[in-house]
Amino acid sequence: MLIVTPKQMKSIDRYTIEELGIPSLSLMESAGRAIAEEVLDLIRQRRDLPVTGNRGAGTRPDGSAKRGVTSASPVLNDPLIAPFEGAEREHWLILAGKGNNGGDGLVAARYLQDAGVQVSVLCAENPERFSEEAAAQLESVRRSSIPVQTVPDSGEVSNIDFASYTGLVDALLGIGTSGEPREPYASLIQAANDSGLPTIAADIPSGLDAKTGQTAEACIRAERTVCIAFLKTGLAQYPGAKAAGEVRVRAVGIPQLAASRIEDSPNTYLITEQSLRGVLNIDTSRNREEDSHKGTYGHALIVGGSRLMSGAGLMSSRAALRIGTGLVTWALPAALLPSVVGHVPELMVAEATAGDAWTRDSADTVLKLAEKLGVLAVGPGLGRFDGDTEWLKRLWTESDVPLVIDADGLNMLADAGDFIADWGRRDNVVLTPHPGEMGRLLGMPTADLQKDRIEAARKYAKLHNVTLVLKGARTVVASPDGVAFINTTGHPGMSTGGTGDVLTGVISGLIAQKLTPIQAAAFGVYLHGRAGEHAAERREHPASLLAGDVIDSL
Numbered sequence: 001m002l003i004v005t006p007k008q009m010k011s012i013d014r015y016t017i018e019e020l021g022i023p024s025l026s027l028m029e030s031a032g033r034a035i036a037e038e039v040l041d042l043i044r045q046r047r048d049l050p051v052t053g054n055r056g057a058g059t060r061p062d063g064s065a066k067r068g069v070t071s072a073s074p075v076l077n078d079p080l081i082a083p084f085e086g087a088e089r090e091h092w093l094i095l096a097g098k099g100n101n102g103g104d105g106l107v108a109a110r111y112l113q114d115a116g117v118q119v120s121v122l123c124a125e126n127p128e129r130f131s132e133e134a135a136a137q138l139e140s141v142r143r144s145s146i147p148v149q150t151v152p153d154s155g156e157v158s159n160i161d162f163a164s165y166t167g168l169v170d171a172l173l174g175i176g177t178s179g180e181p182r183e184p185y186a187s188l189i190q191a192a193n194d195s196g197l198p199t200i201a202a203d204i205p206s207g208l209d210a211k212t213g214q215t216a217e218a219c220i221r222a223e224r225t226v227c228i229a230f231l232k233t234g235l236a237q238y239p240g241a242k243a244a245g246e247v248r249v250r251a252v253g254i255p256q257l258a259a260s261r262i263e264d265s266p267n268t269y270l271i272t273e274q275s276l277r278g279v280l281n282i283d284t285s286r287n288r289e290e291d292s293h294k295g296t297y298g299h300a301l302i303v304g305g306s307r308l309m310s311g312a313g314l315m316s317s318r319a320a321l322r323i324g325t326g327l328v329t330w331a332l333p334a335a336l337l338p339s340v341v342g343h344v345p346e347l348m349v350a351e352a353t354a355g356d357a358w359t360r361d362s363a364d365t366v367l368k369l370a371e372k373l374g375v376l377a378v379g380p381g382l383g384r385f386d387g388d389t390e391w392l393k394r395l396w397t398e399s400d401v402p403l404v405i406d407a408d409g410l411n412m413l414a415d416a417g418d419f420i421a422d423w424g425r426r427d428n429v430v431l432t433p434h435p436g437e438m439g440r441l442l443g444m445p446t447a448d449l450q451k452d453r454i455e456a457a458r459k460y461a462k463l464h465n466v467t468l469v470l471k472g473a474r475t476v477v478a479s480p481d482g483v484a485f486i487n488t489t490g491h492p493g494m495s496t497g498g499t500g501d502v503l504t505g506v507i508s509g510l511i512a513q514k515l516t517p518i519q520a521a522a523f524g525v526y527l528h529g530r531a532g533e534h535a536a537e538r539r540e541h542p543a544s545l546l547a548g549d550v551i552d553s554l
């Protein structure tokens, strides 16, 4: 699924209207209708009535939980826009802003009325200031005898009796927003949230930065967001993803081709089976060839583990095996051998250095071991040691085996400063930082880079010619050519030590099996997340999930 920034969405809108000749009002009509359908669907769901129209729109193919982002096309002659039992007991308030987002909400009002739901409109400001399209919609609403009230110019919202409604449509602010909501929008948003009513957001929750996913102090907490035409980047990242609730992307007559025809055309995708197969050309079935042997599936070398962190190297190695790598060798300090040998009998081990800690002279052994192997993973449980940055430089410059760098390997990189100038560019490197490590790589506070994760990851990947995996809920994967992928699989239960080591093993294992760095990174985070979901389902409580469970679920 393609994801767009608000700026790209505006260009797509403009292209559709001006170049393709599709009238703005007709797009608004479809958008409003889609919003009404989702309101009716939510009402049915809350009233335990059979869902007729977009049944299953929020369900995975296997029927599992509704979460994340789904896409649903409007169904013509949808039975959803028809009176149903109990509809008259519903009274929805449409909060309409002055822009076209408000216009969408006003169209929805007409369809809701048609389905027998009581509906009222609250204009956030004097309709004289409404956009041309929104004003036209307001006129139709008035002529349809839908009650309309307006927030007075004083901006006073305390006399709005939210308790008399059963639900809200937030059509205050859309992608035309700049900066934090001003008054009376901010107070309206606050009051809407305080009302505790179920809220459906039109396009985006008002108060959300549709590009970055940052939320203003006043930001609608929606139960569901009906995203118009294309998913917005801000809905695909936290905290925006949380404010949006369940996101449903609805087609409104803006064709996909418009996205490819604008300047600065979108290059961000949600990771789905479809985009893995279509955009990244991955055979997601992962079937084994009948006439294959272990050599067919590559050989990974995991470089990690130290006296106090031997488990990390072990988990990466096990995950690499579990993801289907033909052979996995774990290079580790010799003194660790007695305590770990035998834990995973399928694993080969190699003594990379004497004693129980890594030393800079182990680079010779590691380079020798890496010869002819499919991938070299550096970092899990490695620790820091004297001369470690020089050690990493040797691995970077003296071998051309694909490199996956994690954990302390990333801290070594951070210490190396402008390593590209010094060590040279490579085109087969994957970095897997969590936000803290990413902050060190960028030399900026973690909180700052988290404000626009997609942009931070994309810029870094381009500048350093690496595939970058910025971990955290909604992991961002960015390729050296500036394409970004957002993952939606995973489970909060995975917030536990060792899951990062598992991911390193998974990505390394996929590279050993001949996937390119970007294929391995995107597919790896997807599979890792699915395994986490699977593991969480199998535990009584997700808090008890361990990284080892994720490996078993791969």
Ligand SMILES: NC(=O)C1=CN([C@@H]2O[C@H](COP(=O)(O)OP(=O)(O)OC[C@H]3O[C@@H](n4cnc5c(N)ncnc54)[C@H](O)[C@@H]3O)[C@@H](O)[C@H]2O)[C@@H](O)CC1
Pocket: 013, 017, 024, 025, 027, 028, 031, 097, 098, 099, 100, 101, 102, 103, 104, 131, 172, 173, 174, 175, 176, 177, 178, 179, 180, 181, 182, 183, 185, 202, 203, 204, 228, 252
């Ligand atoms: N033809 C189109 O352009 C379509 C637009 N659509 C809808 O239109 C929306 C975009 O419409 P607009 O571009 O009119 O913009 P919005 O409806 O998002 O409205 C922003 C309006 O509020 C004002 N504003 C901006 N920042 C503000 C702030 N911080 N506090 C208070 N007021 C602020 C602006 O002056 C503008 O008039 C989309 O999100 C979508 O819902 C859809 O109907 C599909 C078609």
Ligand SMILES: [K+]
Pocket: 101, 170, 171, 172, 173, 174, 201, 202, 203, 204, 205, 206
């Ligand atoms: K909105």
